[in-house]
Structures are given as structure tokens and as C-alpha cells.
Amino acid sequence: MSKRIEINDLDVYYGAFKAVEGVSLEIEPRSVTAFIGPSGCGKSTVLRTINRMHEVIAGAYVDGEILLDGANLYGSGVDPVNVRRQIGMVFQRPNPFPTMTIRENVLAGVLLNNRRMSKGDQDDLVERSLRGANLWNEVKDRLGIPGSGLSGGQQQRLCIARAIAVSPDVLLMDEPCSALDPISTLAIEDLIEELKQEYTIVIVTHNMQQASRVSDKTAFFNIAGTGKPGKLIEYDETTRIFSNPSVQSTEDYVSGRFG
Amino acid sequence: MSKRIEINDLDVYYGAFKAVEGVSLEIEPRSVTAFIGPSGCGKSTVLRTINRMHEVIAGAYVDGEILLDGANLYGSGVDPVNVRRQIGMVFQRPNPFPTMTIRENVLAGVLLNNRRMSKGDQDDLVERSLRGANLWNEVKDRLGIPGSGLSGGQQQRLCIARAIAVSPDVLLMDEPCSALDPISTLAIEDLIEELKQEYTIVIVTHNMQQASRVSDKTAFFNIAGTGKPGKLIEYDETTRIFSNPSVQSTEDYVSGRFG
Amino acid sequence: MTTTISAPRQAQNPLTAGQLPRWSPWATLLAALLVGAAVAGLIAGASGAQFSIVTTAVIGFVLYLVAITVVSQLIEGGRKATDRFVTGLVTGAFLLALIPLVSLVVTVVANGLARFDLEFFTYSMRNVVGEGGGVLHAIVGTLLVTLWAAIISVPVGIFTAIYLVEYGKGKLAKAITFFVDVMTGIPSIVAGLFAYALFALFFGEGVRSGIGGAVALSLLMIPTVVRSTEEMLKLVPNDLREASLALGVPKWLTIAKVVLPTALAGIVTGVTLAVARVIGETAPLLIIAGFTTNMNYNVFDGRMMTLPVFAYNQYVSPGVQEQAYFDRAWAAALILILIVMILNIVARLIAHFFAPKAGR
Amino acid sequence: MTTAAPAATTRASAPNRPADVIFKAVSTTAGVLILIALAGVAIFLVAQAVPAIIGPLPDDDSFWAWVWPLTFGTLWSAFLAMVMAVPMAIAIALFITHFAPRRLASILGYAIDLLAAIPSVIYGLWGIAVLAPFMQPAYAWLAENLGWIPLFSPPASGTGRTILTAAIVLAVMVLPIITALCREIFLQTPRLNEEASLALGATRWEMIRMAVLPHGRSGIIASSILGLGRALGETMAVAMVLASAGAVTFVVVGSQNPSTIAANIALRFPEAHGITVNMLIGSGLVLFAITLLVNAISRWIIAKTTVDGGR
Amino acid sequence: ANESGADEAAPEGSQAAGSSLSGDLAGAGASSMGAAQEAWIAGFQTENPDVNVTYDPAGSGAGREQFIAGGVSFAGSDAYLKDEELEGEFGACVPDTLPVDLPVYISPIAVIFNVEGVDSLNMDASTIAKIFSGQITSWDDPAIAEQNEGVELPATPIQPVHRSDDSGTTENFTEYLAATAAADWTEGVFETWPSSVYSTSEGAQGTSGVVDAVSNGTGTIGYADASRAGDLGTVALKVGEEYVPFTADAAAAAVDASPRVEGRHEGDIAVELDRTTTEAGVYPLVLISYAIACSEYQDAEAGELVKAYLSYVASEEGQAAGQENAGNAPISDELRDEILAVVDSIQ
């Protein structure tokens, strides 16, 4: 299921503005990679290019390539819709579909694509996904209530269940815990630990403790100033980044001297 | 100019929901106090009660008292407009008035009280406030452009200039750097250091490094779970909170074991 | 909150600079109204005219504004005084706006109730002379014509709004936005003349039909539908679009299955407003839908009576038993308003059941 | 931001899905359909108006001389209506969004919305039966005591069915349109800006002046234009209420009132034949042109007064 | 509930069972006839349950226009077809046949006023002309007072009200004044009150508008179809040496006393109203409305329906029904015979 990602010399533009410059990195399957860095350095931007979600923003485009198990996501003839089906995404703010029940939310990837599936298969999928997102026990008796009736942390796990229900190879998470309270945060961190068995996971976080707790490797991005493009400063084993980074600004950042 | 704040057994409600319970603390004049804690624990809520800004939210009310140099902010006959003039506030996202120029933004609060200020006095005040916010050199040649034309960090400093232009006694800041890049963040932290000479400052921050860098005392808030009220867990010298807190959960939080 | 200590504390509390007690605006208002009544009484006495509530209210209101502003100025200072003045003004404006509303509703209800009987809802005007008769034919006509107007304008309006919000960026979108606004300014009678000319082109002179009326009404309805739907679609958080796209759902399905359902409640409300806007149109229907006393269920053939045309006609050419005609006119107007209200309530119910459920 | 992309980038390589293409095409078609319908109206108006414009007309007048008093009346009545309705609507919208208790506010808002749903014939009936007799004594008083002001030159109308009465009816009719939009706009004032001004120690009104009104300015203009469109084009209510004489006068209390284009069409059309039909539709064209102009001007004003919010 | 064939409203003795007519018949035209047409349609449909007749009171001009275009089978009009109209084509008629004007609706026009405590006044044409032209501006003017001895007239200003739309009523009213008081009424005959003249008078839309304006105003005076005079004060016109209040008989008498228009084609009955008559008991301020129909229809079925309908309209029963609902004056028997003869020849 999980796949390797290779980013080669990636520049990302918002119209005329170059937001990110020269990013290259390789992400192993079945691993958790954390993107850290100060605000505005381009973490989210890079993350979104991995499943071509940046294209949703008018005027955004990339230069460079991203390979998924060797296949270029930006090759000609590649359908972004297919890319996104293989590379799921979880956002900063939980965003269950407000018009759908919990069950429908989990099935959204299937239902919205007009795919036919027997009731039994649907039930299976719902249970499997909700279990996968550690939410099954909490909601199994009220699958029919609206998804927005859950607490923030539950909503976020519902979004994760929704993302994994389409069996992606990769799961991208953009600050999935930043709107959650500490208990929910811990639940999600535990979940990431489990999901790693099956998926390649990339997570953006502002919280360095979280990065050091959940990730195998960490990429540190930085920005020289407002209006300058963000750059990948250092990419290494998480333990190394937090204990003995090779670049001074990484050291400054993780030790809290700025940011 | 600066004043002492005393919070006595404060509960804050949003309608029927008790968001914060039993907060008591004393803040010395000319000091910087940091509020830290996980998301949703009520830091912003408590901060806003200090200048009665919570009243802007429908259904919000407090139980308890807050004294400013001994005068109860919630005493009968106290006009919140007066309170807010003495206790300034800076918000998480920079919010200059989009239709006003830089100059007008700085003067916005002053002109309310003193319509007939001479042009010369106005110029003086604009310069003084912008210097106080470390922004003068960057904008002195373009005071006539809209405030929204500045970068995020500059906007935030503009908001600080606007707040100090009315010569408040106290300055409240709710995560003033969380939307800013590292360079702007450092500029604001330096500024806080200077402002402390004249104002009593209370700052909410998610960033523990920032708390330890800028504050004299730190208050740690926590929450038992979603739907429970937030509580003040520990309030002490910043150095003590970060090196040797007396409560276990504070220790856990500052050492990054959760949150 | 204890009264015992508040007095001394207030004396030293620097935050309590002059404030009027909470009841003072009400007291001032009462006093002002009393003075107003006295003055109105004097005027009435002097001129022999009737005591005027209007004079009382006007004098009372002006007095209140002056008094509260002056008192506040003296005790609380200029800024507070301005605030109180504006508060008074704004509230006064609101109450003033309620007067025509109440007057209209009262007039319509008072006059309309006379013929609010079973016969009125079950009879047409076929073979009715003088008293009696009903508006079943006009109710049916209004419902059919409006329904068809909605059938024409709702899809066009919604798809246009979708184009503007989800696709349009360039000159075409700008042009559409501009001309939709221009379209709101088409006088209804011109819409009727246009629809007539259009139908006469195909079906010959003298053509009259319900569908023609529906076309005329669509012209008036479309801009409202576009505008309100556009606003509603803009309110759908981008989060949801992104969530759907990130699941590998194509854009059109995202719009059809996520964006539209989320905005549904708002769109329904907008459509209801648009229907309300046109359901009472008279001039275009007089021209193109025609006039009949008979039942007609077929919008594609023959004249079709509608409630506004009925009300207008009853008013314009009554027979000797005038009152019977006027009663029917007002009753028809009342029914029209009731239909709009029912539509509104239905829309609200739909909005209530389909609205995105608020979290927690 | 429509900067041309550097050539070598992979900006749009996705193959288009048929369903996506169709959906987009349908949406675009709908938009274009509106333009076509409008073009149809314009062509119809022009084609019908040309014989009247090139004349000759029955009274040897030029078309423009004939249409001028009507144009004047249309603009004057709409102007009077807007002078009353816009401040009222802003005040009501402010009352509902910022002054009234919230629960009450939504009910009251609904009540005002209901005004929009009342058919114009009923406004006409109400105007004749209730409003005009109610206003008549006031007009008599104005003409008697303030007659030196040109607006109130005596003699006053004996029935009260003056242009001012018609304008009041129009104002009541457009009020809900403007109010509804202003309400939405005021509600969307960024909280941040409202709070910023309150935190500076502003009173409620000062907050409105600093944050709400500047933010809503373009919206107020836009909604007023929508209302103005309705006021310019309203037919039946004006035809029924106004004692029109086609005069060009600013007096608002007299018997001799200007007529409006739309009302005049309604009055004359039933008996019109031959060239008069062309004249009437020609006046409709003039009204259409006015609407177009008003919209264009308002857009221009909005574009000029809106300070660009972005960085 | 009243739509079904067997109608409870059907008068006893109706020949409903015997009727073989069916189909739709559409007419349009003068609003003055609206109420009368309603009564005629009801009566006719009751006799012929399978027929649907509609009459759109859109206005005389619109009616004639639609009739000429062939949109309707018959028209109602306050004026007979003009010569230039007769030169053109008629959509529903057989080419080169001329349509006929039939005076089926006669109604007095009342001069109505609203002065507190006064129910009726006597006036001669010149006084009325002076009032509407703004030469008499107060109710206690001697010109009014001397014709109304014993009536208490207040010093209120007079507010005349006229029709602001194009109107046959206005045309008849001004024709009366121009014919009988030319010295005081200098602007002649018009259908639309011009904005430039007699500008003390105030416009109102339609008969109802005038009636409303007069009843809601103070010191107002106007003119309207007599059936709408209601509780308002009305004027008795000076004819010869007498003051004649309007009555149905007096109005019908006015028509009988009037000659026909010269030079009309065969079958056409256009009346040249004599406004200046001094005959006793005649009320010369009347309005005639014509039914206009083809003499030969392209569509024979339509011809049959029109023929049957107009026969009913002109019949004693039809005229009585009209009077009952619309307050118009029934046509005299001589006129009826004349009309029925023409109707019978319609093909």
C-alpha cells in the first residue's frame, strides 16, 4: 500500500511570487516525516504539491518533479484526480462535510465519486476505516448523526477515517492537531503511530515536541524574510535534527532561540 | 503609567458553558506575564476579561472581580469603554483598519477622545507611537499608504503602535506573533522588552520558547477535556515554571510531553 | 454586587466617570412622550382638530433625542452623547419603517377578511355576476405561472452563479456580473412587452398564455436568483471543496455533491425571495397572460388568470355592487401575501432541515 | 495576478474529464444565456424605438422632447425615494445587526423582508386608500407655512397623491431590498476590525464608524443601486398612486406632478396604437439606458472607493 | 366548484340542454364595458355551458388593435372604427369585408364631487367647464351658488380630478363641454388630458382612480361612469331650462335623440351624439361603447359564436343583466331591432 516519494528540485509559485525554492528530498514508505519551520516558510505549500492540491489555488504552479514510486506526478497526461485518490490529505481544521452523517462522511470518497458498492461492503468499509482512525468505539452507536456533531478531536479522526477509506498510498497531514485540545492531540498521535504500519505519512507541525514524538525523519524549512522564498534547510533523522543538527539555524529553531 | 492587576476567583461563561473556573492571580506593574497552555484551555478568554472585551461576544459573562490598582473593573457603574481605553489590546492576527492610512491607523484611538488635536501634536504622537513600536524607520516615508499595504509583521507592529498611542496602562497581547515569520517575531519580542519599561504587559503564547524569552512570570492553564472548564494550574516566576515547576502537568507540558 | 460597599468604592473608582443609570433612556422617553402628548393636546384644543397621535410621536421622539443627548453630554461627555443620539436615531428609524408595514398588513387583513370564505377558495369567477364567486382559477394560475417561472429561472440562475463562483474569472464573468445587475433594473412592464413580442413572433398576434407570463417573470427573477445563489456559494468554506478534491473527487462532482448541498438552505431562501419578488407582478401578466374568469390548467394554451391581475381588475372595473368587487380584490391580495408567507415558512423549514448542522 | 507563466513549467497538463467539461459548459451556457436574453430585450427595445426616434410624431414634437419630462419624473421620484430609503435602510440594518437584541433582531428582520413580498398593486391600493389621505393635511400645512421653499410651492394637492407620496411608496418598496443586503454586509464586517476599535475604547457608534461603515461602503452603494433599479422601474404602484401630469417641476406637494417612464407606459399602453406604441417602448429603452448607466457609474464608484485590502 | 357543466347558478328555464354551441370566444377592449361584459358572459355561458367567453378589459385602443391583428374575435370600444382603420386589413374577417360597429353599451357619465354635506348640485356646462379649466377655484363661487339656492357651500378650494390614462370617458366629457360651453372650454376634445392645459386639475388612473381620488380628497370633483358614483355627490346638468340628474332612461333617450354618423358602410351603426340637445328629460353626457365584429368571419365557427353572443348581448335579457351588474342604460327597442338585424347577418 505505502509508497516512496521523491521530490526533485521543486520550486512552487503563487502567480509571480516564488513561495518555495529548490526542495529535494526522499521519503521512505511506511515512515512518518515531519515538516517543521517558522510560519510562512512553505511547509503547507510543499505538502500540497505532493498531491497537486495547490492547483486548486488560482495561479499556483510548480517547477520540478515529484515521483511516486518512480512515476512523475507532474508527467503529462497525469490526472490530478487520480493522484489525489492515491495520496490522501488531512487538513489543519477538521472539515467533515456538514450535510452528511458520520457514515456518509466516511463513505464520502466512494459516494461522491458515484461508485456503486453494496450495503454490506459499505458497512465493512465504514467499520474498517473508523477502526483504523481509532474512532469506531466512540461512534459506532450513532453513525447516523451529522459529522459536525462530534467534538473537534473526533471530527479530526473522522476526517482521517474519511481519508483512509479510499485506501490511499500516502497520507498528508497539515497541522492536524493545532486546533485540538491535548487529549485529542494525544489520540491522534497514537493513531499516526499505528497508521505508519500501512501508509507513508507526511505531517506538518508547528509543535516541535510533536515532531520529535511522532516522526522518523524531520525536514526543517526556513525563510529569509517576508517576500523571500522558503527553502529546505535540513532533512535528517528526527533524533539527529533535535539533538545534533548540522545547520546553525536548525539548531536555533529547535532549541527555541527563534520562531 | 503602568498598573497592577489583581484577578480574584474569576469564572468565565459563554452562555451556559463555563469556559474558565476559579482563576486568581496578581500581576505586577512594569512586568511581562505570559499565559501558556494547550489549545482551548481559556488563555484568550481570561485575557479578554481583563479589558472586558469578552462582553463583545453574545452571552459571555464573568463571575468574580478584576482590580486595576484596586479599582474593580466590574464594579457597578464602570463603563467598559473607559476600561478599554486604559487597557489596550493586540490581537493574534494583525488587524489594521483597511480603509485607513498608516497615520490614520495610529491616530484612530486618540482622535476618538480628542478631536481637536493640532496637526503638530498629531505628527508628534504618530512618530512617538511608531518609534515605540519600532516601526518608524520603516514607514516614515509612506505614512499615507493604507495600513493593509504593509507586511504581516509590520502590520502587527502598526497595531501595537495604535494601541500604545492612546497611552494605556496595560497592554494585552493574544499570540501576537503566531501569524508572523521569525524575523518579525524577533522584532516584536525586542519591542516587548522595551515596552515593559512603561507598561504592564500580559501576553498569551503557544510558543514556550517565546514565553521563556520574554516573560518575567508565567501562568500555566490547563483543561481536563473538551467541555470542561479551563483552570489556572500554576503561576510563578518564568524561570521556575520552566526549570522546576511544582505541578506535574506543568512539567509535562513545558517539557513537551503533551500539548 | 453588594450595595453596601459600592458607594464608597465608586467614589474612588476612577473607571466610573459619569454614567447615566440604566433606566434613564426609558424615563426620558416616557417624559418626552408625555410632553409630546400635552403639546398635541394643546394644538388639538387650539385648532379644534382631533388629538393627533402622530404629532405626539413626532414631538416626543424629537424631544427624546434632544433630551437624552443634552443630558448625556452634560454627565457622560460628548462621545457618549453621540452614541446615545445615534442609538435613538437608529431605533427610531426602525420603528418608523415598521409603521408602513403594520399599516399595510392591517389594511390588507381588515379588508381581505370579508371574503375569506370557503366559496372564495373553491369557485372560479365563471358565470359569476356581482357578489360571490372565488379565485380558485387565479390561485391556480398564479401557482402555475410562478412555478414555470421558477422552472425556467432557477436552473439558469443557479448554473450562472456556479459559473461565476467556481469557474468564471475573466471578462465574461465580469460582463455577466454587470449585466445581471442591469437586469434587476428592467421594468416589469418592459419584460411583459418583450415576452409578448417574443411569443407573437412565433404564435402570431394576440397570443396569450401562462407560459408567456412565466417567461416575462423569469426575466425579473433570474437576477435575484443569481445574486443570492452567488452569495451563498461564496459562503461555502473552501475547506469543504478542498476536502472533497483531496479525496480524488472531480470538480464537477465536488460542486454538485458538496458545494450545492451545503449551500442548499441559503439557495432555497434566495429562490423564495426571488419568487416573492415576482409573484405579485401585475403589469407583465396583464399584457401576456391575459384575463379570464375561467379555470385554465394549461399554461401553454389560453388565457390564464393570476391573483395580482385579478385583484387589479376587480379594483379597476367593478360593477354596481362595488363592495363585492373590492372585497374580492383585497381578499385576493391577502391570499397572495399568505402564499408568500407560506413559501417563506416552507423555505425556512427546508433551510432548517438541510442547513449544515452546527458543531457541538 | 495574471502574470504569464514561465514557459517550461508544468502548469496545466491534466487531461480534461468529459463530465467536468460538460458541467463547466452548462454553467457557462447559463451565464451566456442571460447575456443573450438581455441582448434580446435590448434589440427588441431598439427595434421598436427607432420609428419613434426618427419620427415624425403626432404632435410634431421630437421624441426627446416628449420623453424628457418622463425621464425627469423617473429620476426625480427615484431620487426622492432613495433619499428616504437609503439612510433608513442603513439605520435599520444597523439596528438589526448591532443594536437590537439578537433574538428580536432576526424576527424583525423577517418582518422587514416581508415588505419585499407585497405585490405592487397592493402598494398602489394602500397608497391611494391610506397613505395619500394621511399625507394630504401635511402637504396642505407645508404649502401654507413653508410655501416659500420651492419644493413646497402652493397650491397643495387636494388628494395627497403627489410625487412625494409616490416616492414614499417607492421608498417603502425598496427598503427591504437595501436593508436585506446591508444587513448581510454589516454582519460580515471582520470581527477583528470591530474588536480592534472596541479595544481602543470606542463606543458602539464609534466602532460602527471606524469599522462597520468603511467596510460596508461598497456594499451599501451596490445595494442602493439594486434598490434604485427597482425604484426606477416600478410600474403599477406609481401608476395607481401618482397624480401624474407630465410636468417638469420640483414641487412635491402639488397637483401637477411629473410622470415616470414605467408608469406612463402602463397608463398609455392600453389605448396606444401605431407610432404611440413605438414612443412608449422607446421610453422603455431610455429607462433601460438609465439603468445601464447607473450600474456602470456605481461600479466605477465602488472600484474607486474600495481600498485594496491585500498586502 | 362553479366550473362544472351543470351550473347551480343557472336561472330556471334556461335552454342549457338545447344549446349545441361549443368553443372558445375571445374579446378585448374598453374597460368601461368590463362589468357589463362580465354579466353578458355569465348569462351567455349559462345558456351555453360548453362555451368559454373571455373579455379582456385592456382598453378600447388595445381592443381595436387586437381585433385588427386578429388576436380576438370581437372588440369593445368607446369609439367606432376610424376611417383610416377601415382601410386596413382585419385579421379575423374575410378579406375585403368590413367589420361593423354596434352600440350595445350606453352609460351616463356622472360628474361626481366630494363636499361635506352636499349630495347633489345643479350646474350648467359652462360652470363645469370653468371648474375643470381652473377659472372657478372655490366651492362658494357665486357661479355655483346662484344655481343652487339653499345649499350651504363651503369656502374650500376646488380640486378637479381627471383621468390620467387615455380614456373614452374623457373624450365624451370633453366633447360635451366643447359642444355646450365652447367659450369656457377652449382646448377642444381630447382623449388624453394634455399636461400643458388646465393644470389645476389632477390626474388619476382609471375610473377607480378618479373615484378614489374624489372620495379620499377634500373639495374634489371628477367625472366617471355613473355606475361608480356610489355615495358621492353628483351634478344635475342644465339641459334647456331644466336640471337633469343622470338616469338610465335619460341616457338612453340621449342616444335615441341623436343622429347616425353619415357615410358609414352598410350594417355599421355609428352614433353621432347630440350634446347640445334641449329636449326635456335627456341627459346628454353619455358614453356609447360599441361591440365591433366582422360581418364575415374566416373561421365560420367563430362567426357563429360571435353571432350568438352578440344576439344575447343586444337582447332584452342581456341588456337587463348588464344594467343589473354594470348600471348601464338598456338600449331602446328600436335600436335593439336595428342591431339584431345586423347581428343576424354576421357569417
Ligand SMILES: Nc1ncnc2c1ncn2[C@@H]1O[C@H](COP(=O)(O)OP(=O)(O)OP(=O)(O)O)[C@@H](O)[C@H]1O
Ligand atoms: N493562496 C496563496 N496565494 C498567495 N500566496 C500564498 C498562498 N498561500 C500561501 N502563500 C504564501 O506562500 C508562502 C508559504 O506559505 P505556507 O502557507 O506554505 O507557509 P507555512 O509554512 O505552511 O506557514 P504556516 O505555519 O503559517 O501554515 C507564504 O509567504 C504565504 O504568504
Ligand SMILES: Nc1ncnc2c1ncn2[C@@H]1O[C@H](COP(=O)(O)OP(=O)(O)OP(=O)(O)O)[C@@H](O)[C@H]1O
Ligand atoms: N465565542 C465563544 N463562544 C463559545 N465558546 C467559546 C467562545 N470562544 C471560546 N470558547 C470556548 O472557551 C474555551 C476556551 O477558549 P479560548 O479561546 O479562551 O482558549 P485558548 O486557550 O485561547 O485556546 P487557543 O490556544 O486555541 O487560542 C474553549 O472551550 C472554547 O471552545
Ligand SMILES: [Mg+2]
Ligand atoms: Mg501552513
Ligand SMILES: [Mg+2]
Ligand atoms: Mg486563544
Ligand SMILES: O=P([O-])([O-])[O-]
Ligand atoms: O372606458 P375608458 O376607460 O376608456 O374611459
